[in-house]
Amino acid sequence: MNYIADATSRCDLREYAGTIRSAFRLDKKLYFPVLEFLEYAMVQLFPxxxxxxxPDTELVGVEGLTLPNEHLIILPETVYWDAAAGMGRARFSVAHEISHYFQIDSKTVALCRAGMKLPPYRDPEWQANTLAAxxxxxxxxxxxxxxxxxxxAFGVSLAAANVHIKQKYRENLP
Ligand SMILES: [Zn+2]
Incomplete structure (x- = not known):
């Protein structure tokens, strides 16, 4: 049962990602320009x-932070520069924060209350990771x-590539 909801939700997020890519003519591009997207595209979508x-010392223990009410994404400098250098993990972190921002803006938002266990597809972290991927x-x-x-080709970590391949196998995709 959970798997069906999970699959549907992933399907929605895949479609959503496709729409975002198409809007910026990135639908055929393998390497998603995550920092250019953050710096130039986001403001076109959200004025x-x-x-x-x-500085890293101001954001300890996290690789980014999205503050919806302040219309703000904050990145520690190491993550920013690693993403600029094309490092997969940092690029994923930036995409993860961008994804949080998109979901906050959409109806798919799922607010996590303390002590409440959400099914994976309702968990904002799952959603952000899935949309980022x-x-x-x-x-x-x-x-x-x-x-x-x-x-x-895609500028992702080996871990992310393996998750991707596993997911495609689950979905029987080529
Ligand atoms: Zn997150």
Whole structure:
């Protein structure tokens, strides 16, 4: 039962990611330009949007923070520069925060109350990770690719590439 909801939700997020990519003519592009998207595209979609880079010491223990009421994404400087250098994990972190912002703006928002256990597809962290993955690696662009090819073509970590391949296997995708 959970799996069906999970699959539906992933399907919605995949479609959503496709719409976002198409809007910026990125639908055929393997390497999603995550920082350019943060710096130039977000404000076109959300005029109030802003982003900020802070010293790592100001954001301890997290790889980014999204403050919807302040229309703000905050990134620790190491994450920003690692993403600029093309490091997969940092690129995923930026995409994860962008994804939080999109969901906050949409009806799919699921607020996590303290002590409340949400099914995975209602969990905002699951949603942000899933939308980030779909934005970075659309399955229709990775057909027949091995993990190492995915790492290089899409600029993701080997861990993310393996999760992607496993998910495609579950869904019986090429
Ligand atoms: Zn998060």
């Amino acid at each position: 109030e949007f802003n982003w900020e880079i802070v 779909e934005l970075l690696i659309p399955p229709n662009l990775s057909i027949g690719m091995y993990a190492e090819e995915i790492v290089h």
